[in-house]
Amino acid sequence: MGPVPRALRETEALDRHLRTRIRNSPHPRACLRPLLLAPSRTHPAPTSFGPLRAQRTRCYGETFSVRDALLRRHGIGGSQAEASTRRIEALADEELRPYRVLDNLVGNTDLAHEFLAHASAEGKNREAWDAIFRAYFGQARPVFSMDDLLDLGQEVALDREGTRRALTEHRYQRQVRDDAARAQRRGATGVPFIVVDGKYGIPGAQDSDGLLDVLRTAWDESRPLTLGTDGDAPVCGPDGCAVPARS
Numbered sequence: 001m002g003p004v005p006r007a008l009r010e011t012e013a014l015d016r017h018l019r020t021r022i023r024n025s026p027h028p029r030a031c032l033r034p035l036l037l038a039p040s041r042t043h044p045a046p047t048s049f050g051p052l053r054a055q056r057t058r059c060y061g062e063t064f065s066v067r068d069a070l071l072r073r074h075g076i077g078g079s080q081a082e083a084s085t086r087r088i089e090a091l092a093d094e095e096l097r098p099y100r101v102l103d104n105l106v107g108n109t110d111l112a113h114e115f116l117a118h119a120s121a122e123g124k125n126r127e128a129w130d131a132i133f134r135a136y137f138g139q140a141r142p143v144f145s146m147d148d149l150l151d152l153g154q155e156v157a158l159d160r161e162g163t164r165r166a167l168t169e170h171r172y173q174r175q176v177r178d179d180a181a182r183a184q185r186r187g188a189t190g191v192p193f194i195v196v197d198g199k200y201g202i203p204g205a206q207d208s209d210g211l212l213d214v215l216r217t218a219w220d221e222s223r224p225l226t227l228g229t230d231g232d233a234p235v236c237g238p239d240g241c242a243v244p245a246r247s
Contacts, residue, residue, distance in 0.1 A: 063107035063144055100140040107144040110176060115149040117172035119158060127156040197222055 066085070071077040076084065085102035092099035112132065119128030131152050135141040142148050146167060153163040166172065183193065186201045194202040194211075197218040202211065 063105040063142060066102055066104050066106060069106065098138045100137060104136070104140045105142050105144075107142070109144065110173075111146070111167060112143050112149060113176045113179075114167055114170060114172045115153065115163070117175050118163060118166040119153070119156065121172070122158060122162075124156050124158060128152070128158075131156050 067077070067081060070081050070085075081102060088101050089099050116125075116128050116132065119125060132143050135152060136143045143152065146164070149167065150160050150163055154160055183195075186195060187193075187203065188201065189203070192203075192205060196202065196214055199221075200214050200218055202214055
């Protein structure tokens with residue numbers, strides 16, 4: 001198995017730590033939902049899969065550190081935190097771009113997903129997803145506040161004022177909520193979670209063989225082979241080829 005699945009498995013464990021920290025936090029839950037990115041139906045790229053709560057608007061941009069989450073909730077700090085998270089970063093760096101865990105922040109990502117929906121509507125789907133992944137995972141930049149997202153929008157040539165209006169009006173909030181609800185109905189409780197052909201849900205980090213098996217099954221079911229002739233033409237088999245006699 002390659003380094004990426006191993007890195008994802010270790011990242012899943014860290015995500016579970018953060019979720020437990022959030023469940024036991026005295027702060028409004030919407031403020032502390034971590035960055036959860038996984039495939040959705042609306043975008044050919046990830047969306048957040050957490051429950052939506054009240055007090056949403058006053059929580060945008062509030063963050064807490066991964067170090068704080070690990071230390072306060074799990075007592076993991078110092079060299080232990082360094083060792084566990086730097087291992088994740090090293091595994092991901094072998095095949096991915098620079099990947100930052102320990103020095104990062106987590107926060108509410110509802111507005112970030114509204115931004116991504118807006119970018120998709122403006123024809124900037126892939127550019128926006130690449131920018132947000134590069135900023136958050138590669139550069140440890142926050143992607144939670146209005147200003148964070150407006151800056152990212154400019155990086156992918158989105159109109160700043162148009163983006164501000166879309167986010168201020170929460171133009172895509174319903175779409176994000178529907179994506180989250182649809183993902184939960186399909187069994188998504190964390191990331192990674194991949195949906196294939198709207199029918200098969202793949203939770204957790206999987207090796208390439210497992211993913212290929214699901215892709216082949218979905219392909220075969222959705223595109224069954226249809227013979228173009230009656231099947232009586234000469235064919236080659238284990239015992240050789242049937243060559244028709246010359247007339």
